[in-house]
Amino acid sequence: MTPLEWGIVVLALVGAFFGGVASVGIVRLPDVYTRTHAASKSDTLGAVLAIGAAALAIQTDLATIKAVFLLVFMFLTNPTAAHAVARAAQDQGIEPWTAGDEEGES
Amino acid sequence: MPVADSVTVRNTVAYAIEQAESAASEGQQQVSLHLVAVASTRAVDPDAQTELGQAKDLLDRIEVWLDEDLGADPPSNLDVELGVIGADRYLFSPGDYADVILAYADEHSIERVVLDPEFNPGGTTPMLRPLEVELVRGDIDVETAPVERPARSTALARAATLPKYLTIFGASYLFYLLLSSYKPLDFLTGAITATIVTALLAPIAFSRQPSLTRVPGQFARMALYIPYLLKEIAVANLEIAYVVLHPSLPIDPEMVELEAAIWGDGPVTTLANSITLTPGTLTVSVSEQAFDIHSLTGSAREDLFDGGLERAVRFVFYGREAAAIPSPRERGQGDGDGTIESDIDDPEVADDD
Numbered sequence: 283m284t285p286l287e288w289g290i291v292v293l294a295l296v297g298a299f300f301g302g303v304a305s306v307g308i309v310r311l312p313d314v315y316t317r318t319h320a321a322s323k324s325d326t327l328g329a330v331l332a333i334g335a336a337a338l339a340i341q342t343d344l345a346t347i348k349a350v351f352l353l354v355f356m357f358l359t360n361p362t363a364a365h366a367v368a369r370a371a372q373d374q375g376i377e378p379w380t381a382g383d384e385e386g387e388s
Numbered sequence: 389m390p391v392a393d394s395v396t397v398r399n400t401v402a403y404a405i406e407q408a409e410s411a412a413s414e415g416q417q418q419v420s421l422h423l424v425a426v427a428s429t430r431a432v433d434p435d436a437q438t439e440l441g442q443a444k445d446l447l448d449r450i451e452v453w454l455d456e457d458l459g460a461d462p463p464s465n466l467d468v469e470l471g472v473i474g475a476d477r478y479l480f481s482p483g484d485y486a487d488v489i490l491a492y493a494d495e496h497s498i499e500r501v502v503l504d505p506e507f508n509p510g511g512t513t514p515m516l517r518p519l520e521v522e523l524v525r526g527d528i529d530v531e532t533a534p535v536e537r538p539a540r541s542t543a544l545a546r547a548a549t550l551p552k553y554l555t556i557f558g559a560s561y562l563f564y565l566l567l568s569s570y571k572p573l574d575f576l577t578g579a580i581t582a583t584i585v586t587a588l589l590a591p592i593a594f595s596r597q598p599s600l601t602r603v604p605g606q607f608a609r610m611a612l613y614i615p616y617l618l619k620e621i622a623v624a625n626l627e628i629a630y631v632v633l634h635p636s637l638p639i640d641p642e643m644v645e646l647e648a649a650i651w652g653d654g655p656v657t658t659l660a661n662s663i664t665l666t667p668g669t670l671t672v673s674v675s676e677q678a679f680d681i682h683s684l685t686g687s688a689r690e691d692l693f694d695g696g697l698e699r700a701v702r703f704v705f706y707g708r709e710a711a712a713i714p715s716p717r718e719r720g721q722g723d724g725d726g727t728i729e730s731d732i733d734d735p736e737v738a739d740d741d
Contacts, residue, residue, distance in 0.1 A: 323628050324625055
């Protein structure tokens with residue numbers, strides 16, 4: 283395998299790992315705010331790494347540029363979406379879970 | 389009646405005066421008409437002087453109109469108040485404006501609010517409908533003044549200027565060509581597409597005039613900011629991964645408030661999104677003076693109040709000098725555990741550009 287192929291494999295694997303972290307996080311974390319953390323951060327990085335791997339693998343100029351645009355827009359839109367979710371939750375008056383309420387229902 | 393400069397503010401003021409006058413001539417009781425300019429920035433922000441100056445100008449003009457409309461002998465039971473409200477906080481959403489207006493109405497027992505149909509203090513985003521909806525919360529009558537107004541298109545077309553057209557045209561043309569296959573036909577279709585995009589978007593795309601001196605600098609500094617942000621994102625993700633995968637789920641979530649020393653739509657959006665992307669923090673709402681931020685762990689809160697991101701965003705939008713400010717913790721925010729860290733010179737961002 284060439285170094286480039288190694289790079290692609292590593293990016294894809296790490297991306298998949300963070301995608302997995304996001305999924306586990308959504309299941310394990312206690313409330314809507316903490317879950318949004320998992321969904322906004324790990325998910326962004328996972329997707330970005332995967333797209334980065336794809337961009338390296340495709341290796342034609344045009345498709346790579348498009349993949350880079352995808353990356354940029356993921357970075358712009360994901361936090362915005364997370365903010366929208368969290369803000370909606372706050373507007374609904376949902377109280378954040380704290381370490382105090384261990385038995386807090388999810 | 390809240391006033392802001394618009395094409396119909398003159399007629400709306402005339403309408404409000406006429407209504408107040410007829411109310412005063414009908415009954416014996418005292419009628420008072422309050423005309424207030426709503427300030428969106430806080431008095432401490434750098435833009436505030438300009439905004440307050442504009443508000444003063446407008447109120448001066450209104451005073452002249454009052455003399456014109458009320459004539460030589462105004463009804464003795466009518467008094468008129470002029471003033472600026474909301475200068476003590478940063479107003480962001482229509483809800484914020486409604487809060488300020490309702491609080492004022494409450495304080496002066498006002499029963500009726502007259503809105504200018506072109507009332508649009510927030511810049512280019514439409515404000516009136518959401519503001520009306522928010523105002524209905526209060527126990528007062530809300531009405532939009534029935535005044536003539538010019539067609540929407542002319543009002544919008546005025547807002548667009550040559551630099552805006554050129555910027556949008558250039559950006560969309562470049563974007564089109566980047567994704568095209570560089571055949572001669574693409575250059576033609578690209579030009580047509582960019583023209584259409586420009587015509588549609590120029591009136592709404594910028595809240596401020598793009599300037600050749602400011603924008604390239606911001607882009608250059610943005611280019612420095614991105615690697616820093618990527619590093620922060622990577623660290624944030626390792627932390628989240630550790631926390632999420634740790635068997636005992638060691639989280640300590642808490643909602644905190646950060647009063648950020650930045651202003652304007654672009655910087656606030658950038659900082660809010662950056663906060664969401666980095667260590668264990670999530671911007672929940674941006675309201676009035678502060679960001680409400682949900683933080684997942686204690687160390688995430690520490691980082692937040694150390695203010696690295698805030699400083700970086702200030703660096704991007706206002707230049708290098710603006711980056712050297714006290715961190716939020718040094719400004720007396722945060723959990724106040726007394727551990728003041730002095731890492732003012734963040735090497736990632738404070739270096740050369």
